[in-house]
Amino acid sequence: LAVATPFAGALLIGLLRAAGWTRAPFAALGVLASAVTAALVALLWLRIPYPFETRVEWAGAAQLGFGLAVDELALVFAVLVTGIGLLTFAYSALFIERSRAAYNAYLLLFTGSMLGVVFATDLVQLYLFWELTDLASFLLIGLNWRDTAARAAALRVLLITTLGGLGLLLGIVLLGALAGTYQISQLNGGLPLADYPPLLTLTVALIVLGAVTKAAQFPLHVWLPPAMRAPTPVNAYLDSAALLAAGVYLLARLQPALADVPLWTWAVGGAGLASMLAGGLLALAAGDFKVILAYSTVSQYGFIFLLLGLASPQALAGALFLLLQHGLLKAALFFVVGLVAIATGVTAAGRSGGLWRRMPVTFAIAAVLAFSLGGLPPLAGFWMKEVVFGSVAEAGGWVLPGLVVLGSGLTLAYMLRFLRLVFVAGEAAPELPRAEPRLLLAVPGMLALLTIGFGLEPGLPAKALAAPAAGAATGVLPRLELSLYWGPALLLSLLALGLGSLGFLSLERWQPLLLRMLSPAWTLDRIYSAAGEACAAAGRLTLRLQNGLLLRYLAMVMMALLGMLALSGAGDVVRHGVPLTRVEQLLPLPGWDWRMLLLLLLICAGSLLTLLLRQHVQMVLALGAVGYLIGGVFALALAPSLGILQVHVETLVTVLLILPLAAIPRELLERFYTGARERVTGGRLLLAATAGLGGGWVSWWVLEHLPAAPIAPWFNDNAAALTGATDVVAAVLLHFRALDTLAEVLVFATATAGVFALARLIRKERG
Amino acid sequence: MTPLARIVSLAVLPIALMISLSHLLNAEHGPGDGFTAGIITALALTLEYLTFGFRDVRQRLARLRFERVLFGGLLLALLAAILPLFVGVPFFGEVSVGTRLPLLGDLELTTALLFDFGIYFAVVGGAMTAIDALEMAVE
Numbered sequence: 001l002a003v004a005t006p007f008a009g010a011l012l013i014g015l016l017r018a019a020g021w022t023r024a025p026f027a028a029l030g031v032l033a034s035a036v037t038a039a040l041v042a043l044l045w046l047r048i049p050y051p052f053e054t055r056v057e058w059a060g061a062a063q064l065g066f067g068l069a070v071d072e073l074a075l076v077f078a079v080l081v082t083g084i085g086l087l088t089f090a091y092s093a094l095f096i097e098r099s100r101a102a103y104n105a106y107l108l109l110f111t112g113s114m115l116g117v118v119f120a121t122d123l124v125q126l127y128l129f130w131e132l133t134d135l136a137s138f139l140l141i142g143l144n145w146r147d148t149a150a151r152a153a154a155l156r157v158l159l160i161t162t163l164g165g166l167g168l169l170l171g172i173v174l175l176g177a178l179a180g181t182y183q184i185s186q187l188n189g190g191l192p193l194a195d196y197p198p199l200l201t202l203t204v205a206l207i208v209l210g211a212v213t214k215a216a217q218f219p220l221h222v223w224l225p226p227a228m229r230a231p232t233p234v235n236a237y238l239d240s241a242a243l244l245a246a247g248v249y250l251l252a253r254l255q256p257a258l259a260d261v262p263l264w265t266w267a268v269g270g271a272g273l274a275s276m277l278a279g280g281l282l283a284l285a286a287g288d289f290k291v292i293l294a295y296s297t298v299s300q301y302g303f304i305f306l307l308l309g310l311a312s313p314q315a316l317a318g319a320l321f322l323l324l325q326h327g328l329l330k331a332a333l334f335f336v337v338g339l340v341a342i343a344t345g346v347t348a349a350g351r352s353g354g355l356w357r358r359m360p361v362t363f364a365i366a367a368v369l370a371f372s373l374g375g376l377p378p379l380a381g382f383w384m385k386e387v388v389f390g391s392v393a394e395a396g397g398w399v400l401p402g403l404v405v406l407g408s409g410l411t412l413a414y415m416l417r418f419l420r421l422v423f424v425a426g427e428a429a430p431e432l433p434r435a436e437p438r439l440l441l442a443v444p445g446m447l448a449l450l451t452i453g454f455g456l457e458p459g460l461p462a463k464a465l466a467a468p469a470a471g472a473a474t475g476v477l478p479r480l481e482l483s484l485y486w487g488p489a490l491l492l493s494l495l496a497l498g499l500g501s502l503g504f505l506s507l508e509r510w511q512p513l514l515l516r517m518l519s520p521a522w523t524l525d526r527i528y529s530a531a532g533e534a535c536a537a538a539g540r541l542t543l544r545l546q547n548g549l550l551l552r553y554l555a556m557v558m559m560a561l562l563g564m565l566a567l568s569g570a571g572d573v574v575r576h577g578v579p580l581t582r583v584e585q586l587l588p589l590p591g592w593d594w595r596m597l598l599l600l601l602l603i604c605a606g607s608l609l610t611l612l613l614r615q616h617v618q619m620v621l622a623l624g625a626v627g628y629l630i631g632g633v634f635a636l637a638l639a640p641s642l643g644i645l646q647v648h649v650e651t652l653v654t655v656l657l658i659l660p661l662a663a664i665p666r667e668l669l670e671r672f673y674t675g676a677r678e679r680v681t682g683g684r685l686l687l688a689a690t691a692g693l694g695g696g697w698v699s700w701w702v703l704e705h706l707p708a709a710p711i712a713p714w715f716n717d718n719a720a721a722l723t724g725a726t727d728v729v730a731a732v733l734l735h736f737r738a739l740d741t742l743a744e745v746l747v748f749a750t751a752t753a754g755v756f757a758l759a760r761l762i763r764k765e766r767g
Numbered sequence: 768m769t770p771l772a773r774i775v776s777l778a779v780l781p782i783a784l785m786i787s788l789s790h791l792l793n794a795e796h797g798p799g800d801g802f803t804a805g806i807i808t809a810l811a812l813t814l815e816y817l818t819f820g821f822r823d824v825r826q827r828l829a830r831l832r833f834e835r836v837l838f839g840g841l842l843l844a845l846l847a848a849i850l851p852l853f854v855g856v857p858f859f860g861e862v863s864v865g866t867r868l869p870l871l872g873d874l875e876l877t878t879a880l881l882f883d884f885g886i887y888f889a890v891v892g893g894a895m896t897a898i899d900a901l902e903m904a905v906e
Contacts, residue, residue: 641800644803645806648803648807649806655817659898659902660901733800738879748889759901
């Protein structure tokens, strides 16, 4: 029900909009739907005994199921998604005066698909909702579709995350094949994975690829910064808390099953480390407020991935703790940036000098949030870093703790720089901001109070949410120690704080160096555009190949077909010689008599006639006659269904062929009929001859290779008993092979759509 | 077209529809099925086009949008595949409601029948969409 509510809300808004209610209170509806969802999740959390799972196997043969699975891990994410979601709805209801129907509908769609991901019982189901979140984020980021940059950003999100999603799908299929099930709870229930290391490694690589793209980890983070063109509440929701969290959820969910593979630690932890450092450096170099926050998200998720890579229950609990805290902080920071933008219209560094004096409350809130994320005690962010340092110090060595210290130092430095850029530095803001919007301040203010509270009482979120969730995922309840004691973690924390302050104070000295160093980092952008170029080149090649000359298409199709035939057929002949035996056995076909012989002769004559006739209409009619004769053959060969169908289809096709002929201008046809005959070149003759012979060869080959035990008798014997259909053809079409029938009808519909589009194109060209 | 042809084609239409229906209802117990039935109906409609002229017929059937028939058919077929899930039968499993319809004799209402109807509408809609599109382009 919790999953269904947002979808229902989105649908309702869509329907109202379609019904022409442009002034309906969409924002209120959005708030209402998300509140109901949040309440349902809370109810689930507090009242209903979990873990529980309901599941319907809807495709038994493929072991695909659909259903709900609720446990502590899922609930942590659900609480995050619905909690931040509710705040986002409330904030945007105030933010955008008359928030649009589409906006609220897409946001609800997104909430619903995220909950679908989190509560999925089956990997394939998870993938379905995973892609739905991609779709929703594409729609949200491209919301302002008049803005070219927003459209490009939306497209980039779609391309990159869908690429990752394809990797994930492959990984899921491989995993399902290895484990023999797609059910998540069984995967983690200690089911022995098939013992085949290379394939398992590939599986892990693909799944991690999916998670890395979703969570915007280096080097696939390139979609996140451009996505900042979206409305600010969207960024607050998608890019800080929810969308990226899907990647973390996937890894947290599959960690028990897959973390034993050696690649896991390297891939997940490595991506985390790289993102932590690269994101931090890029955040120091960026100028747009929201882009700074985006890079900071990349680096903070780097910490989370690092902990996931360590793959212990302890580290997983830490990762979830980080995820929750970061979700709160980053959403609040985005809200603050949105406030500044409303009040002054400034979104990038340079024109907001001295703003802190004019918006003191906003500044105070922002400072608390930024200090918290930077890791200053006694705020919640301090404990985030403490958790990371604790896990890293446990892992041992010098390199890893050193790098993490560097990463958190960077965090503090860029958060301080963020504060200075937004509220202090630059020319004085040109226009006086109006009074600070009190109501809007309430949302980030609440979150700031929360971060102070969690700083004083860090055990609350850790014990209530993170630890049990990690316990549910791994089966071992970890102890998340959060108390101030003199240990390596505290030492590292102090070291990081010192480094961060130092880095911030000396920023002016080494920022030029940083900028120079970072310029190669834009090659990632360049790779993305190069990929676009390659696609365009392929498109041009296609245009050159598909030049509208029917004859050339035909030639290419035939040549490809003949090439394949030659490859497969030649080897066969070499090995076995020209086969003759089976065809001789088959020759006395059922219904084989003089009538059949006559029909076959007539078919040959009709085909020859088609070749000799010169007017197109005559040719089509001759072809139609041949079709009827073939129908007669079917009827004689005891396949009446096929015979009836053949005659009907032939009639329809003849009409369809004659229709466009009527459209060809009379003069053109006259010229064709009276002019010189189309040249019959040697090449064409050769092609035609080989195509004909090749087709004949295929029929021959198929007859020779009929399976020793044909399947037809089984259908004949069992059709009536299993399906109650006395007509075997119907039994096959409607029961045994119903899925194939459905697919064929879909193909038919697609072809029709093609005809429709082509015809419309022609009409348009004619004007 | 001659008056005779018009009368014949008018007479053919209901007969063709009846044949289609009998193919549909009798799919499981004799030659012919939803696909054949769809082609027959499409042929009958095409005959109307030919005798009365495309414009005339199209105007009379202005409210009948064949694209919608096509999509409706597809939805119906999908529905037939999904419906069994709700009563605990696997995807594409068979569910039958054992009523006997008056006049038509022994007939089980099954999801297979629903599926066949879906195919029928998809075929009629698809074929006629193609012909309509071509006609429009030609004119």
